[in-house]
Amino acid sequence: MTDTKSPLRLGILGAGTIATAGYGILPNLGPIGDEIELVAIADPVLERAKQAADDFGFREAYSDLREMLDSAELDIVANLTPIFLHSETSRLIVERGKHLVSEKPLGATMEDADAIIEIAAANGATIVCAPPDMLFPPYMEARRLLDENTIGKVAFARVRSSHAGPGGGPGGWPLDPTWFYQKGSGPLLDMGVYGIHEITGLLGPAKRVSAFSGITEPIRTVRGGPFKGTEIEVTADDNSLFMLDFGGSTFAVVDGTFNVHAAKSPKLEIFGRRGAMNLYGDSPLEVYRADAAPGVDGWITPNYWPALSDERVDKLQRAILVDHLVDCVRNDKHPVLSAEHARHALEIMLAVTTSAREGKVVELKTTF
Numbered sequence: 001m002t003d004t005k006s007p008l009r010l011g012i013l014g015a016g017t018i019a020t021a022g023y024g025i026l027p028n029l030g031p032i033g034d035e036i037e038l039v040a041i042a043d044p045v046l047e048r049a050k051q052a053a054d055d056f057g058f059r060e061a062y063s064d065l066r067e068m069l070d071s072a073e074l075d076i077v078a079n080l081t082p083i084f085l086h087s088e089t090s091r092l093i094v095e096r097g098k099h100l101v102s103e104k105p106l107g108a109t110m111e112d113a114d115a116i117i118e119i120a121a122a123n124g125a126t127i128v129c130a131p132p133d134m135l136f137p138p139y140m141e142a143r144r145l146l147d148e149n150t151i152g153k154v155a156f157a158r159v160r161s162s163h164a165g166p167g168g169g170p171g172g173w174p175l176d177p178t179w180f181y182q183k184g185s186g187p188l189l190d191m192g193v194y195g196i197h198e199i200t201g202l203l204g205p206a207k208r209v210s211a212f213s214g215i216t217e218p219i220r221t222v223r224g225g226p227f228k229g230t231e232i233e234v235t236a237d238d239n240s241l242f243m244l245d246f247g248g249s250t251f252a253v254v255d256g257t258f259n260v261h262a263a264k265s266p267k268l269e270i271f272g273r274r275g276a277m278n279l280y281g282d283s284p285l286e287v288y289r290a291d292a293a294p295g296v297d298g299w300i301t302p303n304y305w306p307a308l309s310d311e312r313v314d315k316l317q318r319a320i321l322v323d324h325l326v327d328c329v330r331n332d333k334h335p336v337l338s339a340e341h342a343r344h345a346l347e348i349m350l351a352v353t354t355s356a357r358e359g360k361v362v363e364l365k366t367t368f
C-alpha cells in the first residue's frame with residue numbers, strides 16, 4: 001500500500017534516450033524533487049543503468065525488471081523501454097501493485113491493454129500513459145475554447161504527427177534506432193500516437209477509421225551521430241495516413257510517418273462553423289472567429305493570455321508524466337493521461353493497420 005504522505009519511491013525501467021536526454025524524464029525531475037525518492041533503475045545494459053544511477057542519484061541499479069521488483073522498495077515504476085516491450089513489462093509492474101508511468105503506447109494488442117488496466121485496478125495501481133500533450137497549456141486552453149463553442153461545430157481537423165524518423169536528421173540518434181523501424185514499433189505507434197491523443201483529447205473518442213499505410217523505402221541509413229551510416233531494414237509501415245470519423249460529420253485527417261523532414265503548417269488546424277483554431281505544440285494558440293466583433297471576421301490577437309504559459313510545466317518537460325502520476329496518487333484523482341484514453345488510441349492505431357490492409361472502414365468499440 002502506498003503511503004501517500006512520504007515521498008513516493010521511484011523506479012525506472014530503461015535507461016535510454018527518453019530516460020536521459022535533456023528533454024527526457026531524469027534531468028527534469030527537479031520540480032518534484034521533494035515528492036519522490038530516486039530508488040532504482042534497471043536496464044539489460046547494466047553499465048547504462050549504473051551510469052544513469054550515478055548521473056541522476058538513484059541508489060540501486062539492476063539489469064532486469066524482475067530483479068528490481070524483487071529487491072527494491074518501490075511505489076512507482078516508469079516504463080521507458082522500447083515500444084514492443086511495453087505489454088510484457090507493464091503487466092509485470094502492475095501485477096506487483098506498482099503505480100505505472102508508461103511511455104506510449106500502452107501495449108501491443110487490445111487484449112494486452114485490457115489486461116494491464118484490469119490487473120492494475122485489481123491491485124490498486126494507478127496508470128498514467130504518454131503522450132503528455134493534454135496536460136500542456138495550449139491543448140488545455142484549446143479544449144476549454146472548444147467546450148465553450150468558440151469556433152462553433154467542428155467540421156474537420158488536420159493533424160500533423162510525423163517527423164523524419166530517429167536517425168533521420170543530421171544530428172543522428174544517441175542509441176541504435178533500428179527498432180523504431182521494425183515490426184512491433186514503427187511511426188504509427190511512435191509518432192501517430194501524438195496526433196491521435198491530441199485530437200481525441202480535444203474532440204473526444206472517435207467512432208470509425210479509414211487508412212492508407214505502407215513502407216516508403218525498404219532500407220534507411222542513419223544520417224549522423226554515433227550510428228551514422230547504419231543501414232536499417234524497414235519492416236514496419238513508415239507511412240500511414242488515416243481519417244477519423246467522430247460522428248455527426250466531424251472528421252480528422254492524421255499522419256503518422258517517418259517522412260516529414262520539415263513542415264510549416266500548424267501541428268493541428270481545426271475548422272469549425274464559426275471559426276478556426278491552430279495549435280503549434282509548444283507555442284501559442286491561434287483563434288479565428290467569424291463575427292469576432294459585430295460585422296467583423298478575423299484572427300484574435302490577445303494582449304495577454306496567461307493560461308498559455310506555465311513555468312512549472314515548461315521545466316518538467318517529459319517528467320510531467322511522473323508529476324501527473326504523483327498528483328493522481330496523492331490526491332486520489334483520475335488521470336487526464338488515462339489508461340482508457342491510451343487504450344482508445346491503441347485501438348485506433350490497430351484499426352489503421354486493419355483498414356489499410358483490408359481496404360475497409362473499421363468501427364471502433366472503446367471510449368474513454
Ligand SMILES: NC(=O)c1ccc[n+]([C@@H]2O[C@H](COP(=O)([O-])OP(=O)(O)OC[C@H]3O[C@@H](n4cnc5c(N)ncnc54)[C@H](O)[C@@H]3O)[C@@H](O)[C@H]2O)c1
Pocket residue numbers: 013014015016017018019042043044045048065080081082083085089103104105175176190
Ligand atoms: N527518444 C525519444 O525522443 C522519445 C520521445 C518520447 C517518447 N519516447 C518513448 O520512450 C520509449 C523508449 O524510447 P527511447 O528512445 O528511450 O529508446 P532507446 O532505444 O533510446 O532506449 C531504450 C532503453 O531500454 C532498454 N531496454 C531494452 N530492453 C529492456 C528491458 N527488457 N527492460 C528494461 N530496459 C530495456 C535499452 O537497453 C535502452 O537503454 C518508447 O516508448 C518511445 O516511444 C521516446
